[in-house]
Amino acid sequence: MRVLFTGAGGQVGQDFRDVLSGIIPSGGSATALMGSKEVTPGEFEVFGIDHASLDVSDASAVQGTIEHIHPDVIVHLAAYTAVDKAEEDKEGAYVVNAIGTRNVAQSAERVGAHMVYVSTDYVFAGDKGRALVESDETNPLGVYGATKLAGEQECPPSASIARTAWVAGVRGKNLFHLAAAVGQDGRELRFVDDQIGSPTAAADLAAGLVALVRERPAGLFHVAGSGQASWFDAISFAVEAAGGSRSQVSPIATAELDPQPAAVRPACSSLASERLASVGLSPLPEWQDGIGRLVAAIIQESST
């Protein structure tokens, strides 16, 4: 099976390349394949496309690349992910997240490839005070969420849309690198305890995406670390996993942040799935499992 994926230089893309190649990425686990079997090296012909090789907002370049490679499946990971910057660059975010996805979807259709699109919990307002399932109503609070939702709407009905949340990889820029360092050097941190989500290890998401590549289920699926946590919970857990103490982290309210971030985040956008089981797939591991492995891998990589 020929698999082309965009966003190959991003944190999920780098782990996804490993999983497709039959390698468990740093911090990954064979148990994250959502019930799908282990990948054997050579099972997939892998074509990871990074930003330098292809700008997804360039329709003719997208068409040329996809027609040349002629994949069976396209996993569209590339996105404008700067959530706060997007508030003042609405056009830039829209061009990448909506038009870029349209370009990929149209070319996928032209070559008859199945499309997998990765979306976000930020499509929700997060005002229900509970975990959200695929049938819950969307209502993004910010530009990033709105443009990713527009991307969902560009996908054909046959596409697999995987909404994920709070993704962190060993090779990405994310707050768990800070938490791992703080767990080892004893500094103190403050994190908000009134934003709740589903922390997701990039390696686990990458494994879950392989299950979608194999099964090609149509429609929306929530694919995120199981369970829920506030940022305060998740960072305290990570500091402790790195050898520190939970008492190094203090809770604060979002309203106390100074300066206030440009984008408003959902208060409670943890994701649960009512649809994975219907296509024979199981959810990703508990978030503590994924984040525990992530922190151990960050520490191991920083010491080598």
Ligand SMILES: NC(=O)c1ccc[n+]([C@@H]2O[C@H](COP(=O)([O-])OP(=O)(O)OC[C@H]3O[C@@H](n4cnc5c(N)ncnc54)[C@H](OP(=O)(O)O)[C@@H]3O)[C@@H](O)[C@H]2O)c1
């Ligand atoms: N990270 C999260 O917490 C999170 C949560 C929910 C959903 N997601 C979704 O998961 C997917 C993967 O995210 P990630 O965490 O791996 O993000 P990431 O590390 O920011 O990777 C995104 C990649 O897209 C590339 N890109 C940006 N604009 C592009 C363009 N015009 N053409 C081609 N490539 C472009 C970026 O390249 P440059 O860096 O060179 O611009 C980057 O390598 C995205 O679709 C994202 O929306 C992420």
